[in-house]
Amino acid sequence: MLKKINKLNFLALYISLVNLILYHFPFYKFVCENAELSSINGIVLLSSITILLIILNALVFYIGLFILRKVGKWILVLFFFINAIALYFINTYGVIIDKTMIGNILNTNFEESSSFLSIKMVIYLVFLGILPSVLLLKTPIPEVKFKKFMVTIGLTLLFVLSLAFANSSNWLWIDKNSKTLGALVMPWSYVVNTSRFYYHKSQKNEKQIPLPASKVANQEKSIFVLVIGESARSQNFSLYGYPKNTNPLLSKIENVKSYKAESCATYTTAGVKCILEYKNTGKLFEILPNYLFKNKDIDVIWRTTNWGEPTVRIKNFQDRKALKKLVNDDSYNYDEILLKGLKEQILASKKNKILVVLHTSTSHGPTYFKKYPPKFNKFLPVCTSVELANCTQNELINAYDNTILYTDYILATLIGDLKQLPEYNSTMLFLSDHGESLGEKNLYMHGLPVSIAPKEQLDIPFIVWVSKGTDQLKNNGILSQHHVFHSVLDFLDVESPIYDQNMSIYKAKK
Numbered sequence: 185m186l187k188k189i190n191k192l193n194f195l196a197l198y199i200s201l202v203n204l205i206l207y208h209f210p211f212y213k214f215v216c217e218n219a220e221l222s223s224i225n226g227i228v229l230l231s232s233i234t235i236l237l238i239i240l241n242a243l244v245f246y247i248g249l250f251i252l253r254k255v256g257k258w259i260l261v262l263f264f265f266i267n268a269i270a271l272y273f274i275n276t277y278g279v280i281i282d283k284t285m286i287g288n289i290l291n292t293n294f295e296e297s298s299s300f301l302s303i304k305m306v307i308y309l310v311f312l313g314i315l316p317s318v319l320l321l322k323t324p325i326p327e328v329k330f331k332k333f334m335v336t337i338g339l340t341l342l343f344v345l346s347l348a349f350a351n352s353s354n355w356l357w358i359d360k361n362s363k364t365l366g367a368l369v370m371p372w373s374y375v376v377n378t379s380r381f382y383y384h385k386s387q388k389n390e391k392q393i394p395l396p397a398s399k400v401a402n403q404e405k406s407i408f409v410l411v412i413g414e415s416a417r418s419q420n421f422s423l424y425g426y427p428k429n430t431n432p433l434l435s436k437i438e439n440v441k442s443y444k445a446e447s448c449a450t451y452t453t454a455g456v457k458c459i460l461e462y463k464n465t466g467k468l469f470e471i472l473p474n475y476l477f478k479n480k481d482i483d484v485i486w487r488t489t490n491w492g493e494p495t496v497r498i499k500n501f502q503d504r505k506a507l508k509k510l511v512n513d514d515s516y517n518y519d520e521i522l523l524k525g526l527k528e529q530i531l532a533s534k535k536n537k538i539l540v541v542l543h544t545s546t547s548h549g550p551t552y553f554k555k556y557p558p559k560f561n562k563f564l565p566v567c568t569s570v571e572l573a574n575c576t577q578n579e580l581i582n583a584y585d586n587t588i589l590y591t592d593y594i595l596a597t598l599i600g601d602l603k604q605l606p607e608y609n610s611t612m613l614f615l616s617d618h619g620e621s622l623g624e625k626n627l628y629m630h631g632l633p634v635s636i637a638p639k640e641q642l643d644i645p646f647i648v649w650v651s652k653g654t655d656q657l658k659n660n661g662i663l664s665q666h667h668v669f670h671s672v673l674d675f676l677d678v679e680s681p682i683y684d685q686n687m688s689i690y691k692a693k694k
């Protein structure tokens with residue numbers, strides 16, 4: 185049947201229709217949920233968007249096939265495959281394909297990506313990737329004269345413009361929702377957002393803007409351990425009133441205080457940047473470890489099983505591969521590896537002021553059940569599928585709660601280790617890069633733009649332990665991630681022109 189399409193404009197239109205029907209279910213779901221479809225205006229909006237989508241895509245396909253011929257066809261095949269995968273992710277995890285999500289995908293290593301593979305994904309690939317591709321490859325590309333080609337483009341543009349003007353009353357609605365709509369239009373969501381991601385990445389390689397030199401006020405021995413959590417949300421910590429006992433150890437330790445806090449973003453790179461910077465700007469200032477490492481009186485240690493921080497330039501940087509060498513059992517799979525030999529490392533330091541940063545990965549989805557050793561499988565039954573929507577919400581939350589239980593164990597062990605260093609004045613601060621959705625409003629994981637993100641993705645734990653007692657701590661309202669920088673400077677008695685006492689969680693020293 186396709187062989188009968190003997191005009192290029194019909195073929196382009198046909199491909200555009202197929203593209204609309206196969207890959208835009210989430211797009212229409214969003215429009216139906218967010219536009220007033222019971223009014224005439226709503227119907228006009230819906231039909232205009234549909235016509236625009238079909239015509240504009242057809243126009244691009246038309247130009248592409250005219251210029252690139254066979255290569256254009258293969259690019260469309262590639263689009264079909266990526267569309268299929270994108271649709272799988274959107275339908276399975278409730279994500280949208282914006283710049284942030286592209287960053288998450290491109291930054292995820294294969295080990296993590298493979299945890300997404302599933303039968304359902306194969307079905308998506310076969311029906312939405314392979315089948316339409318085979319049909320397209322079998323279809324010949326009709327010839328068209330250059331003059332006719334230009335006339336077709338001109339007329340189409342004229343039509344699109346008049347339709348857009350006739351619809352000016354709906355521009356506001358489209359503008360308001362442009363971020364989400366753009367992230368659901370195939371294939372442009374990932375084509376445009378991948379380019380945007382790389383553009384921003386090249387910007388990020390810019391130098392960190394240096395901060396004015398700091399000075400240490402005294403030589404009292406002190407340690408600050410900053411633990412950066414991954415996807416931990418405060419509502420599942422019993423310290424924050426969760427009815428299940430996910431903090432059996434921390435709740436029994438003295439001198440622990442938990443603050444309410446909100447993350448500045450819903451994804452790792454932005455959240456970690458906020459934790460490490462002294463204030464929130466569009467720029468990249470020197471981050472905490474680099475800044476303190478420049479001070480000859482301070483030692484900085486960074487241990488990580490995660491990724492996504494701005495470049496850390498210090499001597500003691502240990503990633504998962506380096507940490508793996510410290511053990512010969514399978515404990516390197518879990519975050520307790522971050523504590524291995526840490527006490528000895530601190531004791532070996534010749535400096536009196538030490539900052540330790542532990543960047544964990546424990547509550548990272550979707551395979552929560554893989555992130556803790558079997559003995560922490562306390563809340564049962566747990567979800568063991570990578571397709572979160574296949575599990576009951578209860579199974580999913582159980583698996584997630586076990587990661588919090590494991591985090592509780594790691595933090596309690598860390599505090600125990602610090603207590604064994606009585607010659608130091610020490611403190612531990614645990615906070616998360618962002619929260620996590622566990623099926624509420626049919627959303628999973630994280631990464632929605634802050635403006636539309638639910639509180640589950642933003643409310644983070646901010647838990648502090650102080651060796652000398654919580655009298656040292658202020659009573660604060662809702663904290664931000666930028667409180668970390670100033671609190672660290674304050675606790676280690678670092679003097680700096682950029683230090684802001686209002687942003688410290690510790691009371692002013694007498």
Ligand SMILES: [Zn+2]
Pocket residue numbers: 414415451452453617618
């Ligand atoms: Zn994260």
